[in-house]
Amino acid sequence: MSDIVATNQTILVVGGGISGMTAAIEAAEVGKQVIVIEKRPFIGGRVSQLYKYFPKLCFPTCGLEINQRRINANKNITVVTMAEVTGLVGEAGNYTASVKISPRYVNSNCTACGACGDAVESEFDNEFNYNMDKRKGAYLPYNLAQPQRYVIDPQMIGTDDAQKAKDACKFNAVDLDMQEETIELKAGAVIYATGWRPYDANKIQPYGYDRIKNVITSVEFERMMDPFGPTGGKLVRPSDGAEAKKVAFIQCAGSRDRNYLKHCSRICCMASLKQSTYVSEKYGDDAEVSIYYIDIRAIDRFDDFYQKVQDDKNVTFIKSKVASIVENKANGNPTLHGVDTEGYNRYANEHDLVVLAVGMEPSVDKDTFPIEIKVNDEGFIEHDEANGGVFAAGCSSDALDVNRAVQHATAAALRAIQVVNRVAKAEG
C-alpha cells in the first residue's frame, strides 16, 4: 500500500458509498487525483444493501455497476478498502492523513475464483445481512462486491481453516501474515462521505426490538427481499419462519423524539411506502399493511408515490405514534398499543411482523472526527468556512435520500476541486 502517490493536489475521499463514489468520479473525470478510503472490504456502502430504490422501484446495483465501471476505468482513482482515517492534520491545500489499513489476508493476486471459500467450513455472522445469517470465513461480501476480491475473516486466522484457504489458492493470493498498517497520505482537500448508520433499535425500549423476535428494523426487512439475502428472498417471520402477510410499519421509530433522535431522517416515510409494495409483491391481495405515522413526508415529487400507495386497498394509514409493543406469547404476534389521533380511538392491533422505520444517524460519532470540524447537535457536518478544506458529502451532512446525497456529493467534488486548483495555481 506504500506505493500510493498523494500530494497536496490530491483529493482524499473518506467513505466509498454512493456519495463518496460520486464525489470521487466527478473529481477524477476532470483529471484530479483521488484516493478513496473505505472502511468495509468493498465500496458501495449502504445502497449495496438495499433491494430497491424509491420511488422508481429500480435496483441500486444497476447504478453501482455503472459507478464501479467508471471507477475501475479511471486511473486517477485509488481505492483503499478496509481502511480508516485515524488522524488528520493541516489546513486547506496541505493536509496529512493517517490511514489505518486492516489486513484482508487476501492480496491483489486474487481472481475471485472462489477456491478458498469452497475450502473452508467455518462460518461467522454476516454483517452484510445485519447478522441475520452466516457467511463463510473466506468470502466475497456480496455478488457485486468491488474490488472483486475475497476476504478472510480475522476470526479465522490461526485456525486450520485459514491454512486450508491458503492451500486452496493457486495464485498466492492468501497471505495469512498480513498485518495492520498505518500509512500517511498527503491531500489538498478532504471529502467526508462517511454516511449513516441505522439508529440502534435496542434503545427504543417500548418497541421491544431486543425482546420480541417479530419486531425487526427497516434495514433488516430490506435484506429479506434479496434472493441472496438471509431468507432467500422470502418475507417471513424470524420467530417461526411463517409468512409475514400482516405487516405493520412504525414510522419515526426513535426519530423526531427528544429521547432518541431529535431529527427527522427524511427517508423513512418513503422507505416504508416502498416496503409496503414488497408485501404486495410477495403476497398480492393477501397482503395487509398498516403504516403508523405522524406525518407522511413524501416530499416534492415523491408525493406521487404516496398517492399511489394510498390507492392500494391493502395498505392502511393510521395517524398515531405507537405507544408500546407487547408480544402475544401464544403465537408470537406483536401487538401494537396506542391511540389513533384521528378521532382519538385506542387500539390494540396484532400483526405478523412489525417493521421499525429507524432513522439515520451519522456514521462518525460527533466527538470522534480526527480534525476540528463544525458539527451540529445531531452530529451532521455543517458547511462552514472554519472547516477549511474539509467538506461533507451526502449523509454526513444531513439525513438524505440517495438522489439528494448524490447531488450533494457532486457539489462537494467542486468544493474540493476549488481547493486543489488553488494549490495547483500557486505551485504553477
Add this chain to the structure above:
Amino acid sequence: MAGEMKIGAYVCKGCGIGERLNADQLATTATRDGKAAICQQHDYLCSEEGVNMIQNDIDNEGVNRVVIAACSRRAKTDAFAFKHVTLHRANLREGVIWVRPDSDDQQETTQEMADDYVRMACAEAKYSKVPEASGQQGVNRNILIVGGGVAGMTAALEASKAGYPCTIVEKAATLGGAVAQLYKTIPTKAPYADPQDSGVDELIAAIEADSNITVHLNSRTTNIAGAPGRFAADISAESGATVTKDFGAIVQASGFKPYDANQLPEFAYGKNKDVVTQLELEALAKAANGSAIKRPSDGKEVSSVVFVQCAGQRSKKEGHLEHCSGYCCSASIKQAMYFKDQNPDVETTIMYTDLRTPGAGGENFYRSGQKKGIIFTKSVVSEVVNGANPTVKFKDLILNEEAEVEADLVVLATGMVPNAGQATRAELTIEENEDKADAKSSGEAQVIRVEVESILNLDYRQGKDVPHMANGFADSHFICFPYETQRTGIYTAGPTRRPMDAKQAMDDAMGAAMRAIGEAENAGLGKAAHPRSGDLSFPTFRKEGCTQCKRCTVECPFGAINEDEQGYPVYNESRCRRCGTCMGACPVRVISFESYSVDTVGQQLKAVDIPEEFDEKPRILVLACENDAYPALDMAAQNKLEYSAFARVIPVRCLGSISLSWITDSLNSGFDGIMLMGCPSGDNYQCHFVKGSGTAQERMGKVGDTLQSLSLEKERVATYEISITDIHKVPKLINDMATTIEKIGMSPFKF
C-alpha cells in the same frame, strides 16, 4: 495505428479453465479460425507475468488487437488495460465453465462453447478499430448559466472559484430571482431556530466583484447551436442587441413560476384582498420590515393569520399541482414567525395534512415554531368564505369534526410550477412526427407548444429545451445520477429540476456547475459523458449509403443528431452518449462506431460454428445489455447457476443499438433461437439510454414478417426485460428457450 492489423490471442488456464477446457484446442481455434497471428497460453494470465507477456507482444511483435480468453470483460479490468490496442474478451470463466456442469458427458458441448467464444472475440477484433476522438471541438472552459437567481449566481460563483469563466443570462432587470423577493429565508445553520437573511445582496455583490463572471440582464438565449465544448449561444437583450458567445457547457437555473392562485376560487383568492399567497405575504413583510405586518384590504395590523398548506397542491384536481413543493411547510413556519417574533400575541395557525420539515434543520425549525406558539392543526381546508374577515372552513382531522375560524389574513401555500420551457418532441416516433408536420395549423400539441416560451432555444432537431420528466420538471430520470438530463452538457439546477427551497437550490447549482465543468473538460477531449464515461468512439455514417430516412435523428434519445438541408444526419460527437440507438435504427446499416458496429457484432454471430441439423445441437444467440443483463449473467455464473451449453452471449451497449440485420443474419445462418435482454421500459424505465429496450421491442415487432417469410416459428425470437438483480431468472430464461427449441425443433437453415 497505421500498418497491419495483428491479432494476439491469449488463453488463460487459471481459475479452472485449464482443467475444464482443452486450452491447446482453444489456441488452435484462435490461430486457425480466428486468424490470430500470435497465440499464447498462460496459467495465470492476469498476473504480472501474464500481463507482461501480452505487453511484450504489443511492444515488440506489433500486436494491436488483443484477445483475452479468460474471465468476463467485467473482471480483472485493471490488469487487462492496454493502451493503443483494441481489447476483446472471450468469457471462458463466467461465460462457460462456471455455468456448465463439470462432467465428462458435458465436456464436448462445453468445449464447443469456449471455442465459439474464442472465434467470436477474434471476429470482433478483426472488425474493430482503436477509437480516436473526432477533434470536433476543443476545450472551452466558459460556462453559460441561464438564470440569475440564487441558483444561477451560486453556479457562477462556484465555477469561477474553480477557475472557470461564467456568463449569466437573466431575463429580468436585476439578479436575485425569487429569493430577492423574500423578506427572510428558512435558516440553514444550527440552531435552525429563526428566519435568516437571504444573503442575496451579498451574492449579487460577489458576482459584481468577480471579473471572471459576465452578466447579461434583460436578456434571453434566443438560439443555442452546437454541442458541449462548442456551444454557440445568441444572447439577446430586450433592446434587440444580440451577441454570440461560445461555451463549453450550460447550467440551466431558470427557476419556477409561482402557481396561479386564481385557479383557487374556493379559497376566495382574488375576491378577498386579505387572502394572499406566500409570495405576496413576503412583500407585506418586506414593507413592514420588522414592524407589525398590515393586511392589504384596510391596512389593519394583523392579529390573526391562518396558513393553508398544500393550496392547489398534492391534488389530482384539474388545474392543481400533483406534486408537493417541498419547501412550503418550512416557509409557512418562517412566515408565522414574522408575526410571532414581532408580537407573540398574534394568533398564527398552520393548517396542514402532513407537516414536512425533514432533516436536522427542518425538525429543529418546526420545534422552534412550536416553542414560539405557532398552532399546528392537522386539517383539510375546504373553503375560505369571503367577508370583512375571511373565514376558513376546515375539517379538523384530530377532533374529526368540521369547524371554521375567522382570521385577519389567510395565506395560501401555493406551490412551484417549473419554468422549464417547452416539453420536447423526443418521444415522437417518425410516423407521429410526420403526421404533426402535415397538420401543422391544427392539433392540440401544436397549440400548447406555441403558448410556452422556450428557455434555451436549442437549435436541436428534437426540440428547443431539455426534455421534461414528471410534472413538467426538467429533471433526470435517475436516482443515482440526478444531473443526467437527456441533453448532454446541459445541467438543470434548482426548482426547474425539481421543487426545492433556496438552500437546496444553491447546493444543487453547485452540483450542476460541477457537471458542467466535467462536461466542458471531457467534451474537449472527445470523451463521452455518463454512463459510458471516457469512451472515445463516436458514430459516423457512410453518406453514399444513406437514404435520408431520418430514423437516426428522430430516435436518438439525446438529441445528438441534426439534419442538413438535404436531410442527411449531422452528428454532434459531444452530445452523443454512445449508446448506438442510431445504429440500431438505421435500415441500411451505414452507421458505425470504431469499436462497435454492425460488423463487430454481426461478424461475431457469423463466427459461431453452427452444427448440422441432425447433430441436435441448437444455437441460441443472446444479445444482452452490458449494464444489467450481462452482469446478471456473470453473477449467475458466480453462483454456479447453470444454463444451456447452446447459448452464445454477446454484450451490447444498449438494446436500442441492435440492428435488425443481426437478427436476420443469425436466422439465416441457422441459429435456432434469439434472445434479446434489455432493461425494464415504461414510466419507470431503467435504461440509462432512456428507451433502448422499448425501442428494441417495437423493432422486434417487425421481425414477425421475416420469421414468416422464412417459415420459422415466432417463439424463436424473444425480447425480455431484465434487471441486474435477475440473477436466478436469466439462466432460467435461457434454459426455457432451449426447451422451446427442443419442442419446436431445429432451424432448417443450417449450412
